[in-house]
Amino acid sequence: MSGSIKNHIRRLRFEAGEITQEHLAQRAGATRQTIISLEAGKYTPSLELAFRISRALNAKVEDVFEWLG
């Protein structure tokens, strides 16, 4: 499931002022362990969480998540 969707959360975190996983988790309303799993490509978020993460990173959802098809 997680193999078809790639994300750029780690890169965007640093581009957005090197915010921590903990801070991003707080902004997105998730746990830090979920952010860790997402960055490791071990978990694919729901559409709602994808939008919340994108908003927390001040980015468009298509810039954060990429469907590899």
Place this chain on the structure above:
Amino acid sequence: MSHNTRLFLVDLVALLIVLGLYLGPDFGGSWLGGILVFAAIGATLYGWILLHRRLGDTRSLNEQLSGIGLVFVAAITLSFFWGLHQLGWQTDLNEPGTRALGWNAVTLLIGYWILSAVIEQQQRGLLGAGGEAMEDERDRDINARAASVGYTALIIGVIALIMIIKIAAGSTFVGREIPLFDTPINIAHALIGVLLLATLIECATEVWLYRRDAVGAEDDAADAADAPKVKA
């Protein structure tokens, strides 16, 4: 002795007290025994609460609860089946310790469920006030999948038990009658055993699902720890 070592020892002693009470003399129906069991479980979980901030660097609260739940349920299950083994897999209400066998297992299991629920609610309030999410969709997904596996195991176990009772009743094995499930107390103990095994499978599934997704978490946690902390 460091603070964490002392907490670990408190935790260990409390666990040993729980197991000692369980494996010890028959205290089924005794108010004092019941209070001691609940106090020991409470002390164990309290020790863990004090440690959980350190564990929180790499594990969510739900993951920590699933880990300690697996240890607790494994200890209770082991004690229960060891008790049954000691009684020769035959339970008679006139035998000392028989009444306490199932009572102790169920009491410990219910005690753990109640206390973990109380602690979860308490921590939800504390962490929620700090802006940190206690659980999210990933936790809920893992909980639901583990519960599904647990319920499936329970249903299979109960069906298997019914089939064994039907097949075993009055049948013989190597010329001897199978007396395993010939009394209500034996059937009750078999049902408790199935419940414990299903709960153990559920806890193990939950821990496995969390660990499966945790590859590389330690590196990222260290990375985050190096970064400046944001105050809530």
